[in-house]
Every structure is written in structure tokens, then in C-alpha cells.
Amino acid sequence: MKPIEYADAAPEVKAVYDDIKEKRGVPDVNNFWKFIAQHPPTLARTWDSIKDVMAPGALDPLVKELLYVAVSVTNNCGYCVASHTAAARRAGMTDEMFGELIAVVGMANETNRLAVGYRVPVDRAFE
Amino acid sequence: MKPIEYADAAPEVKAVYDDIKEKRGVPDVNNFWKFIAQHPPTLARTWDSIKDVMAPGALDPLVKELLYVAVSVTNNCGYCVASHTAAARRAGMTDEMFGELIAVVGMANETNRLAVGYRVPVDRAFE
């Protein structure tokens, strides 16, 4: 499989690329978009959903990017860790924040397994 | 396996329970601690680590709890989702924040698989 570069893209793909570039203020889109563009409906739907989900709301954009990194690390997705770590830094993540983020993700993955291994039943208070 | 209740606990276990109760201002510890108390070194080490990792720092306690929920959902740990959702609410998570949190976790799990399925190479800018 190969990335779809802007020059070679169909109009429907170009329109999504243009919107990404404008909304993010970047000169070109990342590989992620160029690869999923092989299936234009997936490109369009994913970009629409990302715009909705990552927009500022009750949670601010930095927190949302930190959450994205936490999931990507837990799933061991190399591309996603790299790209969302970069995005989180652009949104304001400092080295110290990154250190604490990974520490929490590591502990959560550890205690998740302790809970499973000891077969801990849910406390009545949490039901 | 059975939970170790306070009355039946060895002194080293009681000491950890007492510290948890004091630091968290709760009358009793959750099932998680009562079950891992079956191996006292794990109980002591885990509580020490949790205190360090979850303390306020560059990230505030609410953000750390949101990250814990994100990992627990991705790992599909029922106990952990229930207990950390409750902890996040105590730390200030509103219904709207919870809705956005789960939306981000869902999208991240989706786009992680798109990146893997299309075998997207890491952009030079992220290396």
C-alpha cells in the first residue's frame, strides 16, 4: 500500500486534506491521512469524527491529547504513540507532564492486572 | 481467594490499611486492597507507588484519574473501570467530562487500528 499524495488525490480526498491543513495550520497532512485515503469514505468519516471528538469541550484539548497517548501506549501502537506525543507537545505537554503521564499509564496497566489476577469483585459502592 | 478484612490482618497489612484510610479519608479500604493483601509485599509496594504516581504534580489529580479510566477501559478491566470512574467523579469529573472521555477513548482505539491495518510508517517529523 502507498500513501495518496495531494497531487494524486481525487477531489473528495483533496477536500478533506484541505480542511485538515486549514484547521490545523499545517502545510501537509500526516501519513495517517495519506494511507487511510485509500478508502475515501473512511478518510472523510474519520476526519469528521476526530474534529467532533477532539474539539474543546468539558475537557480541554491538551487533556484529550494526553488521553489519546494513554490509549495508544496501552495498545502498543507505535505510529500512534509517536504522532500523538507530538500532538500533545504542540498542545502544551511539557517533559514533566509526559513523565507523569507515562508513569500513570504504567501503574494503571500494572494494577489492572492485579485486579484481574486476584479476581477482585466490584465493591457495592461502585455498582 | 478471600479478602483480608482489617480485623484479621497482620500488623504490616493493618499499617497499610491505616495509611490508605487516613490519606483518602475513608472508613474502610476497597476490595482491591483487601485482595492484594494476600501478598503483603505487593500491597505495600503498590500503595507506595500509587501514592507517588497519583500525587498532584505537573498533572492534576483529576487528569490522572481520567488517564486511569482511559487505560482501564482499553484493557477492559471491569473492576478498574468501576473503581476509577468513581474516583474520577470524586475528583471532580462531571457527566459531560465522562462523555467526552469515553468518546476520546473510543476514537483512539479506532484510529489505532486504522494505523495498524494500513501499516502507516512514522512520519519523519515524529521521529
Added chain:
Amino acid sequence: MKPIEYADAAPEVKAVYDDIKEKRGVPDVNNFWKFIAQHPPTLARTWDSIKDVMAPGALDPLVKELLYVAVSVTNNCGYCVASHTAAARRAGMTDEMFGELIAVVGMANETNRLAVGYRVPVDRAFE
């Protein structure tokens, strides 16, 4: 879906049940076998493979059962954690061993995420 009990089983299923009962010295097979018996080729193939893989070899049966628990905890498979913890106890696992097993599994799940989060490259010595 419902379990296939011995009395209702087809001859090919009964033959596998008989072999499990004889090899393990148990009066009846576990739910796992009664459910996968809904697809007799899966039942037969799985039992053949389990007999091969779990037989004493360079690793003794207790170590193999501990490994089975470690994988089942990491995958968060409730049935598997319950059944293989029981199997490990029958093979000689003590409470202290179980405590150490879960501690290692927890730490490994934590450090796995640290390695992923920091994008640690493989040392030349390990290639």
C-alpha cells in the same frame, strides 16, 4: 449456547471426554470442554494440542501452568484465570508462589508500557 453434557454427546465427543477424564483423573470435564464441544473438530484438535504442549518436557508442568495464568491475566480472561489458577494449585502452586506470580505479571505489564511510551529502541546486544 449450552454445554454438551456427556449423556447427550455424540460418540466422537464422548471419546474426547473419556480421554480427558482418564488423563486427568477427574469424574467430569470442565465447562470449557463442554462448550467448545459444540464444534467437535475444535474440541478434538484443542485437546490434542493441550496434551502435547502441557506435557512435561524441558519445562515442568507447574511452570507451564504458571505461564498459562500469566497469559490469562494479561488477556483479562476471567474463566481462564479461574480455571488455570485452580490447575496451577493442583500442580503445586503455593499461596506465596501465586503472590509472586501476580507481582511479576503486574510489573511486566507496567514496564511493557514504559518501553512503549518512551519508544525505547532495541539495544544492539539484543538483536
Added chain:
Amino acid sequence: MKPIEYADAAPEVKAVYDDIKEKRGVPDVNNFWKFIAQHPPTLARTWDSIKDVMAPGALDPLVKELLYVAVSVTNNCGYCVASHTAAARRAGMTDEMFGELIAVVGMANETNRLAVGYRVPVDRAFE
């Protein structure tokens, strides 16, 4: 670890390689087989199981390859995604099918987390 090439293989390994090459009509076996050949019982058992499981049956071979890709993407196994995507294409998967396959895999991974995050109880109708 190193791959076991045909010329260097023990007779029991050569016999499996020969069967793979004949059944698949290929001049050489993939790296997967050359690496697991380091443990000949695993090589023989895995090939026997794959032949059984992937044979045409109630599901046709293309559907089985699509399922293999879906699992490999969800597990984030780079080798497996690459090799089974190639296998699925040989079995008839078009670009459009691949696009839809990855779209379904992505959505399923997303909605799986929505179900876990909201702690959705199983509907009575599904029990």
C-alpha cells in the same frame, strides 16, 4: 534467533516445508515457518492445525483470511498484518474489500470500548 533454511533443516522439518510448498503451490515457505521451525513440534502442530482450520468449510477461504487480518490488526501484530493481508489478496480480496474490512475493524474496536466504558449490561435477549 535465525530462520531454518530448507537446506539446513532436519528431515522432520523438511517434510513439513515440503507439504506447505505443495499445498500452497509456492517455491519456498515464509519466514513464519522458518522461525518456528526452531521448535519442530510447534512447526508440525501449527501446520496441521492451520490446514484444518483454514480449509474450505461453512466459511469460504477468503472470509477466513479476512477474519485472520481482523484479529491480527486488533492484536497489532505487524508481521501477521503484512502476511495475512497478502494471503487475503491472493484469496480474492479487492482494494474495496480491504477498505471495508479495516473500517469494520476500527468501528468494532471503538464500540467495544464504548460498551466497556459505559459498563453496558447484557440484554436479556442475548443471554
Added chain:
Amino acid sequence: MKPIEYADAAPEVKAVYDDIKEKRGVPDVNNFWKFIAQHPPTLARTWDSIKDVMAPGALDPLVKELLYVAVSVTNNCGYCVASHTAAARRAGMTDEMFGELIAVVGMANETNRLAVGYRVPVDRAFE
């Protein structure tokens, strides 16, 4: 958290429920929808995406449902396995198909780990 029943739902939620009921020809929506309705934007976006992704296309609806089950089993999502197994049966999945589906999912999860454990490099032909 509690499900949002139709009678208690806001108009925007009712509109989605009505569309689900009409498109699927069911008298009421599943718990999945009633729980994610706690965040109406997630409800609306998820339903729109599911309609797009699961519509007949290059892959027929039964194949798409089989893929959904394969992902749900690999992720160990109990709700999702139950609901999508039911959906697959409605779409035409027979007992024999289900048996083969689970057999493929099991083998894929096994061989994925063999590939990872032996650190198998991608064959040049698959690049």
C-alpha cells in the same frame, strides 16, 4: 450509570432511537444505545458511523458481522460478543459457521504470538 429509556429521552435521543428501530425493524433499542445515550453526541455519531460501515458493500452484511465478532472476542468484550453473535445469527450465521469462526479466531491469536515470540521479520514479498 443508568440506561436512558425512550420515554425519558430528549428529542435528539428519541430521533436516533426511532431511526435505529426503523432501520433494524426492532421494537426497542439494545442496552448499548441506551447507555451511550448518556452522551447524545456519541450516540448520534456512533449510529451514523455504524450505518455507514455496516451497510452492504464489497463485503456482505454477514461477513461484516463475523468480523465484528472476531474483534470482540479478541478484545474480550463480553457485551460485544453476546450482542454481535446474536446479530450474526440474524444475518445468517449457522452453528457450523460459528464453530469455524471461533476456530479461526483462536488460531489467529495463537499464531500472532508465535510470530511475536520468535520475532519473525517481514518477508520481502510482503513489504
Added chain:
Amino acid sequence: MKPIEYADAAPEVKAVYDDIKEKRGVPDVNNFWKFIAQHPPTLARTWDSIKDVMAPGALDPLVKELLYVAVSVTNNCGYCVASHTAAARRAGMTDEMFGELIAVVGMANETNRLAVGYRVPVDRAFE
């Protein structure tokens, strides 16, 4: 991100490196430690925990390393598989042991999914 080499390390980081080198009898620490040293509290806490958890106890060090490999393979952590396979070999793992280890890990991942796919309820005897 870049590794923190000994010469550039802060005193608190140097102290941990020195302890690792002494306890393990190695001339330099692995990349894992050099990367997590970007957050010194994580470095110190992780090394303390690893020393505790991996110390000889009811389980001997080789068994603990085998468990670490089993978890790392199941999580598909490339760095971790490479480094812990090397550690297990230093602790006495033979080729034959490795072959059996990966075979058990593969089977456990397969049967975990069979249990989930067939929705097998826990046997009363295992509760």
C-alpha cells in the same frame, strides 16, 4: 526523546545506574533505563520495584524471567520480548525451554479466545 547516557546524567540518575550495574554485573545499563531516566522518579521507583519483584523467592529467577517473556509476547512489546528473552537465556533458559515457553504462550492465547467466544461460565469448583 533521547537516552540519558551516564556521563550526562544527574546525580540521582547516576546513583540508580550504578546500582543496576553493580547488582547485575554489567558495564552499562540497557536502553530501557536510559530512556525512562528522562523522568527520574519513574527510574528510581521502577528499579526498586524490579529488584523486589524479581528477587529469588518462592519462584526462582528463571521462572520469573519466563513469566516476563510470556507477558511481553502477549502484549506484543518488541523491546520487551528482545530484552527479556536475553535475560531468560542468561538465567539458564535453553532453546528447548524457549520452544516450549512460546508453545504454551501460543496455546494460552488460543484457548483464552475459545473461552471468550463460547462465553464459558466459570465452573462452580473454580469459584
